[in-house]
Amino acid sequence: MSERRVPKWHDLAPLMKFEQPFGGRDARLKRAQTIWDLRELARKRTPKVAFDYTDGAADAEISLRRAREAFADIEFRPAILRNVAETNAATTVLGKQSRLPFGIAPTGFTRMMHTAGEIAGAHAAERAGIPFTLSTMGTTAIEDVAAATGPDARNWFQLYMWKDRDRSMALVERAAKADFDTLVVTVDVPVAGNRLRDARNGMTIPPSITLGGAVDALRRPWWWWDFLTTEPLSFASLDRWSGTVADLLDVMFDPTVGFDDLTWIRESWPGKVLAKGVQTVADAKRLADAGVDGIVLSNHGGRQLDRAPVPLHLLPEVVREVGDDLEIHLDTGITHGADIVAALALGARFTLVGRAYLYGLMAGGEAGVDRAIDILRSQVIRTMKLLGVRSIEELEPDHVRLLEGRR
Numbered sequence: 001m002s003e004r005r006v007p008k009w010h011d012l013a014p015l016m017k018f019e020q021p022f023g024g025r026d027a028r029l030k031r032a033q034t035i036w037d038l039r040e041l042a043r044k045r046t047p048k049v050a051f052d053y054t055d056g057a058a059d060a061e062i063s064l065r066r067a068r069e070a071f072a073d074i075e076f077r078p079a080i081l082r083n084v085a086e087t088n089a090a091t092t093v094l095g096k097q098s099r100l101p102f103g104i105a106p107t108g109f110t111r112m113m114h115t116a117g118e119i120a121g122a123h124a125a126e127r128a129g130i131p132f133t134l135s136t137m138g139t140t141a142i143e144d145v146a147a148a149t150g151p152d153a154r155n156w157f158q159l160y161m162w163k164d165r166d167r168s169m170a171l172v173e174r175a176a177k178a179d180f181d182t183l184v185v186t187v188d189v190p191v192a193g194n195r196l197r198d199a200r201n202g203m204t205i206p207p208s209i210t211l212g213g214a215v216d217a218l219r220r221p222w223w224w225w226d227f228l229t230t231e232p233l234s235f236a237s238l239d240r241w242s243g244t245v246a247d248l249l250d251v252m253f254d255p256t257v258g259f260d261d262l263t264w265i266r267e268s269w270p271g272k273v274l275a276k277g278v279q280t281v282a283d284a285k286r287l288a289d290a291g292v293d294g295i296v297l298s299n300h301g302g303r304q305l306d307r308a309p310v311p312l313h314l315l316p317e318v319v320r321e322v323g324d325d326l327e328i329h330l331d332t333g334i335t336h337g338a339d340i341v342a343a344l345a346l347g348a349r350f351t352l353v354g355r356a357y358l359y360g361l362m363a364g365g366e367a368g369v370d371r372a373i374d375i376l377r378s379q380v381i382r383t384m385k386l387l388g389v390r391s392i393e394e395l396e397p398d399h400v401r402l403l404e405g406r407r
């Protein structure tokens, strides 16, 4: 046995890579290895009201939990000994390229989570070569998103049909004029879901400072400083609003919206139309007949009907029934690139991410969104290589098994 020796400084020095104990934003983001790490950073840095609004879902949050569990419950079936030196995750979605098989989902009140808001999302999406969707409830005007992005950016606009149809029409016209190429019509909101966390937190728009909020503010001074010293919250589509979120949603959502409304939308929109929030095979078929270009299987991130169908479980049958007629996209519950790969293997053309991007935004503004996209990108590529595929087209249902008894 060789004798022990006392280590010398020159032995130790190359091993020591101490980082600054508190590091800056970039160091923090770099250390985040998963979307869940970004979520933890987001939770620490964002006031509870805004974090809960983002993180939460409706009622007992069962829809969201089940959607996430469904991804965790699949089993991959990798093909071995394939040459995967060159793997490319680019795909074609609604007639144009996306460098990655996911885009940014529409989210409301985004500047409340971080003042960089939609512009951060649109910039990061443009850099990554993926679509960005601006919500009707967004906090940046349609024209401002268009002005902040270059000619190669792909901006989509999400429409909530207002009770006042002329106002909806005016929005559609503004988005078309600003070169948004796709209209995402959200169809799962006859009324707002019951978001208990928001009700309990007394959330209002714009955020008001309650006693609890003031204590919270002391713990997150930078968020408040940033919030109070930048452009006040305003909406993409509403001139001025103050009140509770539930009141706002009630003004906006129209319980009378029907399939007929898709007809005038189809006629007045020059680009592609996606219907978002499809939750049964029967409705997928009706939408195929209504002539939309694609559907998003989604339960709105679990924020509407609790105990709603899990989009991943719905996917194989919808693909079988209408996969030749329109594009099938999927969202809800995606927190890992492997979730995206599983959905694509089961026949989805594309996916959207909501919270995964918002956790990044809350964790570090625009750089945080870049980090979220980077994490998902590297997870997608690694999963593809481990499955033995070089392109999205090579992914097949055989690569994934939905475990029996879990459905």
Ligand SMILES: Cc1cc2nc3c(=O)[nH]c(=O)nc-3n(C[C@H](O)[C@H](O)[C@H](O)COP(=O)(O)O)c2cc1C
Binding pocket: 053, 054, 055, 105, 106, 107, 108, 135, 136, 137, 138, 158, 186, 276, 298, 299, 300, 301, 302, 303, 331, 332, 333, 334, 352, 353, 354, 355, 356, 358
């Ligand atoms: C904070 C937040 C706000 C949202 N706002 C909208 C919205 O304004 N319009 C819409 O169609 N969907 C909205 N959604 C739903 C997303 O577009 C998407 O369907 C959902 O986030 C997907 O689930 P995920 O968060 O698990 O990725 C929102 C979701 C979140 C988390």
